[in-house]
Amino acid sequence: MRILITAGPTREYLDDVRYLSNASSGQMGYALARSAIQAGHEVALVSGPVTLSPPEGCELYPVETTDEMFKQCEKLFADCDGVIGTAAVCDYRIKTRKPGKIAKTGEAITLELVETIDVLAELGTQKGDRWVMGFALESQDARFNAVRKLYSKKCDAIVLNSVSAIGSTENHVEVIDHSQETVATYSGPKAQVADSLIAWIQEHIAAGK
Ligand code: CTP
Ligand code: CA
Numbered sequence: 001m002r003i004l005i006t007a008g009p010t011r012e013y014l015d016d017v018r019y020l021s022n023a024s025s026g027q028m029g030y031a032l033a034r035s036a037i038q039a040g041h042e043v044a045l046v047s048g049p050v051t052l053s054p055p056e057g058c059e060l061y062p063v064e065t066t067d068e069m070f071k072q073c074e075k076l077f078a079d080c081d082g083v084i085g086t087a088a089v090c091d092y093r094i095k096t097r098k099p100g101k102i103a104k105t106g107e108a109i110t111l112e113l114v115e116t117i118d119v120l121a122e123l124g125t126q127k128g129d130r131w132v133m134g135f136a137l138e139s140q141d142a143r144f145n146a147v148r149k150l151y152s153k154k155c156d157a158i159v160l161n162s163v164s165a166i167g168s169t170e171n172h173v174e175v176i177d178h179s180q181e182t183v184a185t186y187s188g189p190k191a192q193v194a195d196s197l198i199a200w201i202q203e204h205i206a207a208g209k
Helices: 027-038 066-077 119-125 142-152 190-208
Strands: 002-007 042-047 059-062 082-085 092-094 113-115 131-138 157-162 170-177 182-189
Touching: 002 027, 002 066, 002 119, 027 042, 027 190, 042 066, 066 119, 082 119, 082 190, 119 131, 131 142, 131 190, 142 157, 142 170, 157 190, 170 190, 182 190
Parallel strands: 002 042, 002 082, 042 059, 082 131, 131 157
Antiparallel strands: 092 113, 157 170, 170 182
């Protein structure tokens, strides 16, 4: 298979030097890229700014903003069999980005934020016979929210992971499919969890396509 993977955070700039972003090391996405390559697949990795090196044999497409991530993914998805969305996409952007650097005035400022494009939901809408796997990071009503995202983003399966996974080398994940039940649970180092998730995709989603 040729697999598209999104990873890392995106950045949304207030001006030319300041931005909003998310806490994300990119480890899970890069681990999945490595596992997929080891399993014999091709990987196109669209990544926000992280300090990790891509695995050997992986095509890396660095991006910064959510809009750049979306445009790159849309281009690449045309030639892929499926997508795994692990990116911690910035949910809001500044309505009007200012050129240069906004000078401090000693007063509080108000920023008007608007929602960014939902990369995975857009790819879900375009998927046709391709498969889509999302990740859901939840701090409350985890299962309910993960199932809601599974449908709203037209995913074949969604991986529920806990907030404690941010920045950690370990992860505990649950895979939820259209049965709305947990159909697999994996815990351990992210590299090991990634191997299990790639094996799960091969067996349960890709095989049926
Ligand atoms: N995602 C995306 N583009 C966005 C927001 C999210 O591609 N603008 C993807 C993420 O990469 C992940 C999935 O959607 O695979 C779920 O992300 P999450 O942040 O858990 O959900 P949101 O839909 O953004 O909702 P919220 O943050 O309000 O919980
Ligand atoms: Ca989000």
